[in-house]
Amino acid sequence: MKRVRPMLLALLIFTLTLPLMAAEQPQEIMKKVMEVQSSNSSALELLLTLTDAGGQARERQLQTLSLTEEGRTSSITVFLSPASVKNTRFLSVENSTGKSEQWIYLPALKRVKRIAANEEGGSFMGSDFSYSDMASTTYDATEATHTLLEETATTYTIRSVPFDKSSYGKTETTVDKSTYLPLQVDFYAKDGLTLEKQLVTQKMEQMQGRWVPKVLTMTTVASGHTTRLEILQAQYDIAMNSNYFTTKFLETGRP
Numbered sequence: 001m002k003r004v005r006p007m008l009l010a011l012l013i014f015t016l017t018l019p020l021m022a023a024e025q026p027q028e029i030m031k032k033v034m035e036v037q038s039s040n041s042s043a044l045e046l047l048l049t050l051t052d053a054g055g056q057a058r059e060r061q062l063q064t065l066s067l068t069e070e071g072r073t074s075s076i077t078v079f080l081s082p083a084s085v086k087n088t089r090f091l092s093v094e095n096s097t098g099k100s101e102q103w104i105y106l107p108a109l110k111r112v113k114r115i116a117a118n119e120e121g122g123s124f125m126g127s128d129f130s131y132s133d134m135a136s137t138t139y140d141a142t143e144a145t146h147t148l149l150e151e152t153a154t155t156y157t158i159r160s161v162p163f164d165k166s167s168y169g170k171t172e173t174t175v176d177k178s179t180y181l182p183l184q185v186d187f188y189a190k191d192g193l194t195l196e197k198q199l200v201t202q203k204m205e206q207m208q209g210r211w212v213p214k215v216l217t218m219t220t221v222a223s224g225h226t227t228r229l230e231i232l233q234a235q236y237d238i239a240m241n242s243n244y245f246t247t248k249f250l251e252t253g254r255p
Helices: 004-022 026-036 247-252
Strands: 041-051 057-069 072-081 089-094 100-106 111-114 144-151 155-162 170-176 182-188 195-207 210-220 226-236
Touching (some): 026 155
Antiparallel strands (some): 041 057, 057 072, 195 210
16 A cells, blocks of 8 residues: 555646646647637728716727738728717738837828827727727737636636737736637736736627627726727628728828
């Protein structure tokens, strides 16, 4: 029995640690998170609902087009309603360094304004999404160090510490194992300690044969202000005119 016990103990330890040993590497998990949300092109119709801490809500409907060429993604967002923001257009173009250059056209001023680096953390059209959020809400292996914090039967939780902390000090992402979609993303301030915002997937749905986060809610912790984003319609990997992703279209509304 003296010999059997150590063998049983070793077997028990091995059995208990097997799930941890078999876990995917956090870099691979985040790579899959990026891949399942990527496409060569997309056309989305979205409904934004902005709700303040007092419960007063405002709705904004918009269309977003995106195109990925040579590994770089560009997107154009056009506000359709209400009248106060109609025809506002927002352009984001990923450059050769992987950073996004951004411009916004404000119809009331009839001019294009470039978003400066020190403005990237500002609110996008009064929502809880910042300009930097409009470029990405997760990081690939070349942009951050990823650590697996927790694994359950259905989820992974990954801490991502970006190399460039111009927007956030870190994020913690809970990933659904079956779809590799983010269920929740916690955004921390540059100090890495203060929770600033939280993005929650409230509903997932298959659209055009792929799983997408149909309804998302971003909450600013300090104010209690929330932005609910719902995908009304979606098309992926369709023919797309690259002229949409230019400052000319941004200003004129014509490709």
